[in-house]
Amino acid sequence: MPPGRRSLCAIILFAAVVAFLIVAPAVAHAILLESNPPLKSAVPGPDVPIKLRFNVRIDGLRSRLTLIHPDGSAQGLEINKQTPADTLSAEATGLAPGAYRLRWQVLASDGHITRGEIPFTVTPS
Numbered sequence: 422m423p424p425g426r427r428s429l430c431a432i433i434l435f436a437a438v439v440a441f442l443i444v445a446p447a448v449a450h451a452i453l454l455e456s457n458p459p460l461k462s463a464v465p466g467p468d469v470p471i472k473l474r475f476n477v478r479i480d481g482l483r484s485r486l487t488l489i490h491p492d493g494s495a496q497g498l499e500i501n502k503q504t505p506a507d508t509l510s511a512e513a514t515g516l517a518p519g520a521y522r523l524r525w526q527v528l529a530s531d532g533h534i535t536r537g538e539i540p541f542t543v544t545p546s
Contacts, residue, residue: 498513524536
């Protein structure tokens with residue numbers, strides 16, 4: 422192979438590797454697409470259905486949902502059986518009016534952990 426062609430192949434290979442390294446991390450983590458309750462929303466209580474939908478499949482057995490109450494206490498929520506695989510759901514029952522935070526930690530099917538928090542307010546029904 423002539424030296425000029427070898428250099429061109431090396432440059433193309435290098436560019437492909439760099440492009441892969443830039444793009445791969447961007448698609449590796451679960452991104453929250455939709456939530457119920459929505460971010461900073463006011464929802465009627467005392468029972469609030471929880472539903473989080475992501476851009477990738479989620480491992481429901483290794484993911485967590487934690488509800489932070491107005492007094493600062495934390496309550497782990499039991500995650501319902503997954504259907505579909507990109508969604509987590511749970512039920513928060515008996516909630517008094519006040520400001521709550523839903524903390525989520527999910528394990529995506531590619532092995533990456535992503536965390537987030539959704540503040541919302543429960544209003545009297």
